[in-house]
Amino acid sequence: MLGVLSMPEFDKGELHIHTDVKDIEKVYAMINQAGLNSTQDTVHFLPFWENGVKFFTIEGPNKEKVEFSQYL
Structure with missing residues (x-):
């Protein structure tokens, strides 16, 4: 399930979130x-x-x- 994370202390675009998945x-x-x-x-x-x-x-949602x- 995807949720929204709000982090107003970061300026827009400065945050990069990464996650590993099993089936891209x-x-x-x-x-x-x-x-x-x-x-x-695209992939x-x-x-x-x-x-x-x-x-x-x-x-x-915050431009991150x-x-x-x-x-593989």
Whole structure:
């Protein structure tokens, strides 16, 4: 379940929140269905670590960056 976190002491855009997920495609679909992908970002792949990582970023309610990633 996704909730809203309010942190008024941070200026807009200065906060970057990251979370690891087990199924990036499922989370991406849930974010889009909920209408939370205001940046229209897509799932990206980077060849880091042993098998790479997939990730996408959305903008939170206070303009913070919220990144979801899955290490493969």
